[in-house]
Amino acid sequence: MTGIEFYVVVLLVYLGTDLLAAWGLNLEYGISGVANLAYIVVIAAGAYTYAILSLGPDSGNGGFQLYVVGWQLPFAVAVIAAAAVGALVGVIIGVTGLKRIRQDYQGMVMLVISLMAVTVVGADTGFLNGQAGLSLIPNPFSSLSPAVGDWAYVAMVALACVIGFFVMRRFTGGPMGRALRAMRDDEHAVAAMGFSVIRLRLMSQAVGGAFGGVSGALLAAFIGGWSPGAWAYVETLALLTAIIVGGMGNDMGVSLGTFVIAVLLLQAVQFLPQISSHTGLTEALGWIILGVLTITFLWVRPQGIFKERRPFYRSPGETERSAPGDSATGRVAAPRA
Amino acid sequence: MPTSSDSGGRETPALAVQNLVAGYGDFAVVDGVSLEVPVGKVVAVAGPNGAGKSTLLKAMLGIARVMSGKVLLDGQDVTSAPLEKLARLGVGYVPQLDDVFDSLKVLENLEMGGYLCNRVERQRRIERVLQVFPQLQAKLHRYAETLSGGERKMTAIARVLMLDPKILVLDEPTASLTPELSRVVLEEQVRPLSAMGTSVLLVEQKAVAALAIADWAYLLVRGRVEVSAPAAEVLSDPNMREIFLGRAAAEVAARSVDAE
Ligand SMILES: Nc1ncnc2c1ncn2[C@@H]1O[C@H](COP(=O)(O)OP(=O)(O)OP(=O)(O)O)[C@@H](O)[C@H]1O
Numbered sequence: 123m124t125g126i127e128f129y130v131v132v133l134l135v136y137l138g139t140d141l142l143a144a145w146g147l148n149l150e151y152g153i154s155g156v157a158n159l160a161y162i163v164v165i166a167a168g169a170y171t172y173a174i175l176s177l178g179p180d181s182g183n184g185g186f187q188l189y190v191v192g193w194q195l196p197f198a199v200a201v202i203a204a205a206a207v208g209a210l211v212g213v214i215i216g217v218t219g220l221k222r223i224r225q226d227y228q229g230m231v232m233l234v235i236s237l238m239a240v241t242v243v244g245a246d247t248g249f250l251n252g253q254a255g256l257s258l259i260p261n262p263f264s265s266l267s268p269a270v271g272d273w274a275y276v277a278m279v280a281l282a283c284v285i286g287f288f289v290m291r292r293f294t295g296g297p298m299g300r301a302l303r304a305m306r307d308d309e310h311a312v313a314a315m316g317f318s319v320i321r322l323r324l325m326s327q328a329v330g331g332a333f334g335g336v337s338g339a340l341l342a343a344f345i346g347g348w349s350p351g352a353w354a355y356v357e358t359l360a361l362l363t364a365i366i367v368g369g370m371g372n373d374m375g376v377s378l379g380t381f382v383i384a385v386l387l388l389q390a391v392q393f394l395p396q397i398s399s400h401t402g403l404t405e406a407l408g409w410i411i412l413g414v415l416t417i418t419f420l421w422v423r424p425q426g427i428f429k430e431r432r433p434f435y436r437s438p439g440e441t442e443r444s445a446p447g448d449s450a451t452g453r454v455a456a457p458r459a
Numbered sequence: 460m461p462t463s464s465d466s467g468g469r470e471t472p473a474l475a476v477q478n479l480v481a482g483y484g485d486f487a488v489v490d491g492v493s494l495e496v497p498v499g500k501v502v503a504v505a506g507p508n509g510a511g512k513s514t515l516l517k518a519m520l521g522i523a524r525v526m527s528g529k530v531l532l533d534g535q536d537v538t539s540a541p542l543e544k545l546a547r548l549g550v551g552y553v554p555q556l557d558d559v560f561d562s563l564k565v566l567e568n569l570e571m572g573g574y575l576c577n578r579v580e581r582q583r584r585i586e587r588v589l590q591v592f593p594q595l596q597a598k599l600h601r602y603a604e605t606l607s608g609g610e611r612k613m614t615a616i617a618r619v620l621m622l623d624p625k626i627l628v629l630d631e632p633t634a635s636l637t638p639e640l641s642r643v644v645l646e647e648q649v650r651p652l653s654a655m656g657t658s659v660l661l662v663e664q665k666a667v668a669a670l671a672i673a674d675w676a677y678l679l680v681r682g683r684v685e686v687s688a689p690a691a692e693v694l695s696d697p698n699m700r701e702i703f704l705g706r707a708a709a710e711v712a713a714r715s716v717d718a719e
Pocket residue numbers: 483488506507508509510511512513514515555
């Protein structure tokens with residue numbers, strides 16, 4: 123496998139896992155209106171879950187890394203478990219958002235959760251190997267030759283995206299998406315229709331969390347390692363930028379935003395010439411560009427590239443404009459032809 | 460008469476509040492209100508801006524904070540019960556503001572209203588409410604955000620009718636409708652509903668129009684019930700009318716009643 127080929131594989135896997143994550147976060151933030159700035163935590167939960175379930179006991183390999191569980195479960199089982207844990211963590215995070223506080227405070231709470239989670243996991247070496255993180259996380263295609271195995275992995279991620287897309291559409295397009303959007307508009311009015319707002323919210327957190335969990339699992343299995351450095355809170359901001367730039371609440375927009383922001387932009391900065399006196403500058407530049415883009419879009423085009431909806435869409439058959447004073451004629455009860 | 464003193468032998472009111480004190484935070488807006496909505500009757504609540512009418516409704520529906528007192532639904536204590544539970548018990552509520560879902564199309568708003576029933580029944584009800592508001596037919600695929608004030612109200616009322624509520628709680632349902640459409644909504648929609656057994660609690664600024672279809676009227680001033688009387692009596696007694704409507708409005712009302 124040539125270097126460039128491998129690079130394409132990496133990009134595609136990043137794109138796929140970022141797509142899954144962005145869809146999940148969009149469900150929570152764009153559709154349901156929960157400002158989950160701790161979204162990276164569910165991704166991490168999925169990654170760690172996959173890692174400790176698929177790795178053997180930590181006493182193997184000379185016990186150079188310490189972690190719990192180590193059951194050596196098959197790939198599919200570990201991924202499904204990662205989805206479940208992601209959902210659970212998503213719900214737990216979501217509970218903090220149940221109290222009716224303003225969305226900006228909610229965002230702050232989530233941010234704190236995100237910081238706390240990294241600190242706690244990093245501090246305890248016996249749990250998930252602390253700051254050093256886990257390595258040698260099994261890849262399901264490791265028995266194949268690298269060339270075949272890598273493309274097989276890409277195909278599998280693509281499959282996960284296809285499945286994820288249909289699952290997501292159920293929640294953004296159908297009656298469920300309707301209820302979630304309505305809840306974002308007005309919780310009381312949704313409750314007045316007989317919906318349980320708590321159930322709706324937690325459900326969107328669970329589904330969003332499951333997406334994040336799978337995303338994290340697929341990423342960890344591909345990279346082979348996972349440590350607190352991989353899930354700093356800023357990672358959530360990258361996804362958020364993708365959503366804001368692409369178009370919050372719009373499936374196509376979010377997908378495009380992910381492609382442009384999370385993949386192209388963050389990769390493009392890697393190609394900037396390194397300045398040896400300022401190592402890490404290029405990476406920082408990526409974040410600076412992200413921040414500037416977010417601010418620019420929030421100022422200039424808050425709805426993103428793709429608007430969530432087309433507000434001036436007219437019903438089929440609706441005339442150009444109802445006659446002014448139409449409703450004042452008193453003929454209101456007469457059915458129109 | 461819906462006062463607690465002589466309720467002994469009568470049937471339990473559909474909805475009642477007893478000595479309700481309610482508001483926001485520690486601030487009581489509703490200050491010891493008692494009120495009853497008998498089964499199949501229309502009860503109107505009038506009062507100046509800021510009197511606490513909307514807050515009274517919100518407190519009954521578990522949205523505003525109840526500090527003391529009780530809310531009874533069919534005699535059952537539902538004080539501070541969550542709104543969705545009340546919806547399942549047959550209470551339909553149209554808020555004064557935020558009355559439709561902006562991000563949804565009109566049709567989707569109606570479908571949301573039919574959440575608690577099955578698909579066939581939902582479709583049947585959509586057809587029924589479209590007969591009530593035929594002008595919504597042409598707007599079904601418009602996002603509610605783009606509707607006019609009147610169309611919004613129609614959508615809001617249509618949406619609550621989708622619930623087929625036993626008890627209807629309406630907070631200024633005719634705000635931003637033309638006088639004519641207000642009359643149509645009140646006389647041709649709300650009134651017949653009550654004839655079919657629905658109990659209606661109606662907060663309305665257009666007091667004359669509301670009183671005309673109401674069985675009983677309350678006047679709420681600064682969080683207290685100042686007057687509680689049969690609506691017909693309020694309309695026919697010039698003094699009462701004056702109190703209810705304020706002097707200027709009463710004169711207009713007198714002219715419009717005399718003209719009929
Ligand atoms: N969410 C809130 N928090 C704090 N105070 C509120 C809130 N909503 C209303 N109030 C206050 O409570 C009082 C009563 O308001 P309410 O909306 O019940 O009046 P209203 O009788 O419905 O008036 P209107 O006829 O204008 O609709 C007002 O002084 C208002 O400022």
